[in-house]
Amino acid sequence: MxxxxxxxxxxxxxxxxxxxxxxxxxxxxxxxxxxxxxxxxxxxxxxLLVKYESEWYADEALSKWNEIDELFEEEKQQQKALIEAGLDELGITEPYLRDFALDVVDEAHEHVKSNWQLEKAQRIKPSLWWKQVAQAQAQNPTANTEANIPKLSNLSADGKAWFIHPVAMVDYFAGNTVLFKKGDKDEIIREINIRLAGFGGNVPTDEFTERTENMIKQFQRDYMQVEETGVVDMNVIKAIDEFSVKYDLPSNEWVKKPPTDDEQMFCPCGLCDGFGKSRHKDMYYGVKLEATHRYEYPGIHRSLLWALKAVIFYLQKENSVYSFRKISSGYRCYDRNLQTNRRTTNHKGKALDIHFNKNGVRTRSCNDMNKLRKEIFNKYLGAKWDWLAGQENMFNLESSDIGATSWVHYDVREFDQIYLKDEYFCKDSATLNGKPLASLL
Known part of the structure; x- marks a missing residue:
């Protein structure tokens, strides 16, 4: 080291x-x-040759694996601190509401800890073959009578061995080989089109289109800072996986707040699970348009949330005075419409309203929102304004003239139905992020 x-x-x-x-x-x-x-x-x-303990070796008590146990409590306390800070910011002081939010964290972590104990008992421990083989070799040494044949070395009793550094093997794998290019068709391409939707805008198609090529070029230029080729190689795949983790949404966005909190991703009606009940499919308010479609989509469209990651990235890249604050309005189901005397259809999974900070403090300035719409959402996401003709299959913004004066609203309302399938919507972080692309190849 x-x-x-x-x-x-x-x-x-x-x-x-x-x-x-x-x-x-x-x-x-x-x-x-x-x-x-x-x-x-x-x-x-x-x-470099590095000597360290093999992952296939551990003592009977699994000491090195048990060290991870302590990290669960540390992570839990960190999440509780974030939630308490959020509750303070929202002015929620009622003990029963605060206890409810913290109890959810306790329950989630107990579930994770329980799964970890099963992981150690059922997968890790049965895989520890090193010690058994080393002991057998020591008890049954093999004699080599051939002078020209190198003598085999036994496995070390302490589980340590010399390893080649992984970077030495890079050239033996995919390297810069082109994996996907314009004209190709593959399910992984669909994932790429979703995950990089914030780099110029795109739809969840499995085709590598000209939009895909331009999207890749923008990602290479702005995020990877490499030559723009417009093709997907292993470096692009690894960069997308890195981007996913580095600019993931804050974990508290996935914590369902009490119904008294109207500013959250989850529906605050108190009657659904936070994302409607899949009611009113193919039912419309009048004319048959997606703008009037009453269907409660099963979650938030993944392209919206991946695009939000890109927004967070670009704000940081430009050292902007603006920063992401929170999702102020996500899902609003049929029951919530009744409670508030509204008829929203966008917020049934197809739209997000975002609050922003300016120099660390929430800004409600209409001028600030207009600047964010123009210099971030339009410039980098390719978003247009107010659902005008010719803006199909693009992110659309609600202008301040329509009503978005202190927040930024963007949606996928103008996507064709084929790009609004149930499978493109998510209800949790795991479904949003999916598996690393490198593991899908």
Missing amino acids: KALHQILTGTLIYSTQRKKDLPPPTFTDRDLKEGLRRSWTAELIGH
């Missing part, structure tokens, strides 16, 4: 053109990844 540290620190010194008489700089995970992108640095790391 010391050798790895020296290589990467040297890389950072070189790349930032620091003087040698300065102390070694600190570096972030981004700097580490940048170091690995340089062929000469990766080659140095590839020559």
